[in-house]
Amino acid sequence: MSRLSKYTPRTVKRGPDGEILKTSAMIASIAGADQKTAPAPFGEALVKLAAKNDRIVGLTADLSKYTDLHVFAKAYPDRFYQMGMAEAVLMSAAAGMAREGFQAWATTYAVFASRRAYDFICMAIAEENLDVKIVCALPGLTTGYGPSHQATEDLAIFRGLPNMTIIDPCDAEDISQIVPVISAHKGPVYMRLLRGQVPLVLDEYGYKFELGKAKMIRGGHDVLIMSTGLMTMRALEAAKALEKDKIDVAVLHVPTIKPLDVETISREAAKTGRMVVVAENHTIVGGLGEAVAGVLMRGNIRPPAFHQIALPDEFLDAGALPTLHDRYGISTGAVARQLKGWLG
């Protein structure tokens, strides 16, 4: 995306009613205006779990309020550790707590875990296969704040890390179910977090999260979307919108990025006649799309067409979140437009 030069003067941009168009603040929700939501599903689920498991401790790097860990901190102040805005020691200390037998839940933003603290996660946590759950807000493009807060490559970074389980939940329902399941799994987990008022979508589909499993959310004959994270919500919305065009879209939700559910992905992609589209809130490099492409190539599975809906290999713009989702092709409208284009 070519940006205007910083020496080009600008004028005020106004919306249809003359109002000044606002950027999404950092606290912006990805929920639509009249979408069903649930508050702080991660914090609530962790508190519930902590009541039954006194080995659970919570650590953060000056972001408890912005990762919903403040809910846990309030319920269990003596099991909450404020590490200061110091992501390196956050991860090292989480490793140390895990070595002493505690299950450490460490929270920050996805950019800071994946970029600043990577070596500490790699060597102190993953190499030792320690029981640390790294839970990170602002995954992919979920803030208009600019590249410093847009974790567009976190999945690519962590996919390369042995031992690490990687989860990208779709909604509040997903998060509530995931928290106890990954707690029961002994070992390091990286979970992308949606925080604040989180959309509630999957509760209407009789969905059940299973670690390492992809789940068919809806069937369809023309297109198979394999999606992860909030893109499953977008895929479902787009599928609904395309019904009126008599386009029949199936949606396979892939919340576990690693280990990947090779069996389900292969089986569904092998069903004849359906174009395969992988959708993710992540750069086109190194995320679910390329992981699925590898599975299909290795399995000698050839769908009639294969496409990716993903963020471009660029540093993204700052601005209002809806503008940016549209600009980079991950809004519901943009998903539907791309599908129609590929179907011809």
Add this chain to the structure above:
Amino acid sequence: MAVATFIDRAIPMTSHPSNVSLEQRAWRIRRNALRMGEVQGQGYIAQALGVADVLAVSYFHALRFRPKEPEWEGRDRYLLSIGHYAIALYAALIEAGILPEDEIETYGGDDSRMPMSGMAAYTPGMEITGGSLGHGLGIAVGMALGLKRKTSGSFVFNLMSDGELDEGSTWEAAMAASSHKLDNLICVIDVNNMQADGPSTLVSNFEPLQPKWEAFGFFTQRVNGNDIPGLVKAFDAAKAHQGPQPRAIICDTKMAKGIPFLEARERNHFLRVEADEWSKALAILDAEKPQ
């Protein structure tokens, strides 16, 4: 290595008509910031009000720059390590004539030159890209080394926050700065005792600060960051100091300084201000306009 033209520190600063007092500069910086805050209805406005005096003294007393030539080789570099303070720096850059006042209402909007977080590619006068905290001092070390290689007389200022004192990268850079005897580096630390999760000293106790910076080899002063005469003295002393060492000015500031009802707000790291309260805040400021 090509050595650029020697730049004498004595070149008179070309930018500021001296008939405007530093108090008036600070007042206008606060006013610009409030107007930008009003556009978005929320933001890092308490930081801007708190650091306005530091910025006034920085830009209109200490710094050499040319408003119409933001990349002038002879300028002092002023790094905003704290990207979220961008609203404060924009307010100062507008007052300095580097950004036009009539773009205030684009603040934070799509394709604005003044995004919520400071980024070098977007804004004239924004030296580095912030947002991820704890970067400024390290970059300042490299720029100070580079300026010395070019035999330049320019200073590098790094404006950072007390939250950044938590980051290891800050202390790595501090050690490098004194190890390399960077007497052209001035680190300005805004200690507003606030971070995302609450008061800094509760988030991670970094005191005692002055002996800490001294132990890291800095010529260190600690001043009331809302006292303009005190700041002037501190900046003068930092520039004039003869020791072969980097300099730190620790500035204790008050969040939301100048607007009592905002000062009183607890946890004002990210302020939401009701629509009608902006005009209240502006009215309070206008009533206090310095002569």
